[in-house]
Amino acid sequence: MLELTSTAEKQLSQISQVKMDMFIGDTLGGNYHYKFGANEQPPSANPLKIEPQFLSNNLAQHTTANAADLAANKTRTDSNEYNHFDKTLETRFNPPHSTTMLGGNALSSLSTLVDYMMEAMIVVDEFGNIQMANRHAVALLLDCNKSSTNSLIGQRWQSYLTEPQKSHYQQMILESTFEPRPLNHLPNETTLNMSNGQTIDVEMSVTHFPMSEPLFGIIIRDLSKYRAEYQQLYKWASTDCLTNLSNRRVFDADLKHHWKTCIEQGDPISVLIIDIDHFKSFNDNHGHVMGDRCLQKIAAAIQASLPNENCTAARYGGEEFALVMPNCDTSEVQQTAQLIQQNINALTYMDIGLDISVSVSVSQGHASEVNGQFRTPNALLCAADTALYRAKADGRNRINACC
Numbered sequence: 001m002l003e004l005t006s007t008a009e010k011q012l013s014q015i016s017q018v019k020m021d022m023f024i025g026d027t028l029g030g031n032y033h034y035k036f037g038a039n040e041q042p043p044s045a046n047p048l049k050i051e052p053q054f055l056s057n058n059l060a061q062h063t064t065a066n067a068a069d070l071a072a073n074k075t076r077t078d079s080n081e082y083n084h085f086d087k088t089l090e091t092r093f094n095p096p097h098s099t100t101m102l103g104g105n106a107l108s109s110l111s112t113l114v115d116y117m118m119e120a121m122i123v124v125d126e127f128g129n130i131q132m133a134n135r136h137a138v139a140l141l142l143d144c145n146k147s148s149t150n151s152l153i154g155q156r157w158q159s160y161l162t163e164p165q166k167s168h169y170q171q172m173i174l175e176s177t178f179e180p181r182p183l184n185h186l187p188n189e190t191t192l193n194m195s196n197g198q199t200i201d202v203e204m205s206v207t208h209f210p211m212s213e214p215l216f217g218i219i220i221r222d223l224s225k226y227r228a229e230y231q232q233l234y235k236w237a238s239t240d241c242l243t244n245l246s247n248r249r250v251f252d253a254d255l256k257h258h259w260k261t262c263i264e265q266g267d268p269i270s271v272l273i274i275d276i277d278h279f280k281s282f283n284d285n286h287g288h289v290m291g292d293r294c295l296q297k298i299a300a301a302i303q304a305s306l307p308n309e310n311c312t313a314a315r316y317g318g319e320e321f322a323l324v325m326p327n328c329d330t331s332e333v334q335q336t337a338q339l340i341q342q343n344i345n346a347l348t349y350m351d352i353g354l355d356i357s358v359s360v361s362v363s364q365g366h367a368s369e370v371n372g373q374f375r376t377p378n379a380l381l382c383a384a385d386t387a388l389y390r391a392k393a394d395g396r397n398r399i400n401a402c403c
């Protein structure tokens with residue numbers, strides 16, 4: 001256990017002039033000695049002592065502000081805007097830079113701080129060469145718990161970055177040398193190259209330390225676990241678990257999205273609804289377990305009949321499926337319906353233990369928006385449903401187009 005001397009305390013206090021959201025507290029939990037990132041001076045007679053009340057107020061403020069900005073940042077990221085270094089964000093969180101330079105001894109205190117950090121942290125110089133690293137950084141970037149922290153020293157930080165961030169950071173590091181407001185930013189999501197050739201999704205913040213030769217503290221948080229969980233949750237929320245097709249939520253969203261794009265660009269869009277004929281009888285004759293297997297086989301036949309990957313095939317209800325087909329006109333949707341009919345009529349159910357004589361057919365109805373005949377996506381969907389109703393009424397195993 002390394003005890004900080006009073007000199008080290010002073011040095012840590014110096015580092016606290018850097019704009020980082022960080023507090024250092026003692027083991028009793030109440031006496032917070034240093035506040036990193038505060039623009040305000042602590043309301044205490046002793047500048048090294050900060051009252052717990054001051055801490056909780058400031059933490060609350062910082063947390064709220066960070067959450068709001070991250071939410072805004074995320075929204076922009078979702079809309080695919082390249083915004084990793086959004087100027088508004090930087091300006092808000094990086095008030096005009098203090099002219100105070102950290103003293104020479106601050107370097108050894110910074111090194112101690114990096115070692116003690118419970119998150120992966122590296123410190124790079126103005127050329128991007130790694131000057132300090134802790135064991136968490138080694139474990140993350142080198143994917144190894146055994147290498148010493150020296151393994152990262154001297155390596156170029158940029159080699160871990162992926163484009164377009166790589167060029168962007170390169171530029172920002174260069175500019176940091178001349179600009180009054182140096183490279184500083186809150187945690188942003190990005191992708192890093194690891195030494196084993198794989199990539200990892202991380203959240204990364206950069207803090208400038210105003211030494212005579214500037215240093216940048218980089219804190220990296222591995223997001224892989226959260227990304228994998230997010231992807232799993234997204235799959236569950238968007239997929240029909242029996243057939244693996246998209247669910248109705250995705251169908252509705254895709255129809256709305258493609259409708260907007262196609263109408264704006266003057267392209268056609270079609271909807272096809274497919275309903276299994278006499279499926280109640282199938283269930284009654286063969287049981288619901290076989291009924292489930294039949295639904296899976298029909299879903300696979302529908303998916304295999306799609307003309308291109310822009311089309312969405314969804315399970316719309318119990319034994320009903322629906323397709324949204326952007327850029328497809330009446331003849332294209334009719335061709336797809338014919339292929340689906342052909343593929344489903346050709347299915348046998350011997351692989352699930354049923355007799356060779358068992359067969360299943362579907363009825364289909366479709367509608368296309370080509371010349372402004374439908375005002376809304378819902379009107380197009382209703383027209384396809386009406387066409388399906390007629391296909392059923394006309395004897396089933398049929399395709400009917402809305403006219």
Ligand SMILES: Nc1nc2c(ncn2[C@@H]2O[C@H](COP(=O)(O)OP(=O)(O)OP(=O)(O)O)[C@@H](O)[C@H]2O)c(=O)[nH]1
Nearest residue numbers: 275276277278279280281283288289291292318319
């Ligand atoms: N096995 C199974 N059956 C389902 C599922 N969802 C709905 N069904 C069955 O699908 C059948 C639908 O019956 P109906 O609406 O009368 O339709 P149909 O028998 O296909 O008759 P038509 O559509 O008029 O040709 C019902 O027996 C439901 O129990 C499911 O997930 N699995």
